[in-house]
Amino acid sequence: MTKILVCGANGQLGQSIRSIHDQYIDLEMVFTDIEELDICNPDQLITYTQQADIDYLINCAAYTAVDKAEHEQVMARKLNADAVKNIGIAATQNNFKVIHISTDYVFDGKTFKPYSENVLAVPESFYGQTKLLGEKYLMETQPDSMIIRTAWLYSEFGNNFVKTMIKLGKQKSELSIVADQVGSPTYAIDLAQAILTIITKIHNGIYIFKPGIYHYSNEGVCSWYDFTLYIHRIMGIDCKITPIESKDYPTAAPRPFYSVLNKSKIKTSYKINIPHWGWSLEKCLCILKADRSVGIQEITN
Ligand SMILES: NC(=O)c1ccc[n+]([C@@H]2O[C@H](COP(=O)([O-])OP(=O)(O)OC[C@H]3O[C@@H](n4cnc5c(N)ncnc54)[C@H](OP(=O)(O)O)[C@@H]3O)[C@@H](O)[C@H]2O)c1
Numbered sequence: 001m002t003k004i005l006v007c008g009a010n011g012q013l014g015q016s017i018r019s020i021h022d023q024y025i026d027l028e029m030v031f032t033d034i035e036e037l038d039i040c041n042p043d044q045l046i047t048y049t050q051q052a053d054i055d056y057l058i059n060c061a062a063y064t065a066v067d068k069a070e071h072e073q074v075m076a077r078k079l080n081a082d083a084v085k086n087i088g089i090a091a092t093q094n095n096f097k098v099i100h101i102s103t104d105y106v107f108d109g110k111t112f113k114p115y116s117e118n119v120l121a122v123p124e125s126f127y128g129q130t131k132l133l134g135e136k137y138l139m140e141t142q143p144d145s146m147i148i149r150t151a152w153l154y155s156e157f158g159n160n161f162v163k164t165m166i167k168l169g170k171q172k173s174e175l176s177i178v179a180d181q182v183g184s185p186t187y188a189i190d191l192a193q194a195i196l197t198i199i200t201k202i203h204n205g206i207y208i209f210k211p212g213i214y215h216y217s218n219e220g221v222c223s224w225y226d227f228t229l230y231i232h233r234i235m236g237i238d239c240k241i242t243p244i245e246s247k248d249y250p251t252a253a254p255r256p257f258y259s260v261l262n263k264s265k266i267k268t269s270y271k272i273n274i275p276h277w278g279w280s281l282e283k284c285l286c287i288l289k290a291d292r293s294v295g296i297q298e299i300t301n
Helices: 013-025 042-052 072-092 126-141 161-171 188-203 225-233 266-271 277-290 296-300
Strands: 001-009 027-032 056-059 097-103 145-150 176-177 212-216 240-244
Touching: 001 013, 001 042, 013 188, 027 188, 042 072, 056 072, 056 212, 072 097, 072 126, 097 176, 145 161, 145 188, 145 277, 161 176, 161 225, 161 277, 176 225, 188 266, 188 277, 212 266, 225 240, 225 277
Parallel strands: 001 027, 001 056, 056 097, 097 145, 145 212, 176 240
Antiparallel strands: none
């Protein structure tokens, strides 16, 4: 068995991994969030990971409130950068590998070619800066780590753009949505499957662990406006959607205009099949429609 510790397991990606983990019979998994293991506490991290005797730590914990991070800078840096250094130090001391999740916000989004891992990251938001610093700290403290940058995450768990658009679409007859920012919506379950598939392939000796940065998002590209139209069409929501420019929807943190990740490295390194965002969105919305306990109830509240 390969033993894995998931930190930040109550978040969107953490819950996604938790919801599918029993399909991976070679993997023994332990799930923790801040109550069980605070990644900002270096001593607790070292003691916990030593006792748990893990092979991998998947770090899903992060400060993800992008706009709030502009003024809660100390907290954002502590969780997205300093805590990742704590993880790297614990990994070196207790000899486990780290799979850390990062973001498309490390790029400024000013180019119009999908971003490869070797493109220089120049974050514009404070959130992006702290996530990039976290990547740097991890590679300095435990170079035998994998960093997976992802983008536009949504799922049936937690709060996200998809759930917000369903809720607003039901409440309002008209919405104005930004149409000049493009990216690839990513179903957190697909990312969870990719991570656990990679570890399983390594466990079975099909591939070796190759440290470094990887990009993962769903296939295809759209704007927030296109994404909302699809969400409403599939959900049968009748709401007029007007496309607007970013300048008409000011946010505290600047957003990358072009946020598309090039996924060739992860696809060729581990033979991962990545679904188109439209197919995955349909799957997620099917679950939200069917399961009133996780979806619609929460959305309509
Ligand atoms: N969401 C997106 O659109 C998106 C896009 C690109 C990349 N990412 C990256 O993907 C990863 C997962 O994102 P997500 O959306 O799943 O995040 P999330 O839903 O915000 O989950 C983060 C989890 O970490 C927990 N946490 C906070 N402080 C902690 C601490 N000190 N120790 C342990 N756990 C702690 C949070 O608990 P509380 O809720 O109690 O604070 C929460 O359960 C992050 O690295 C994020 O930067 C996300």
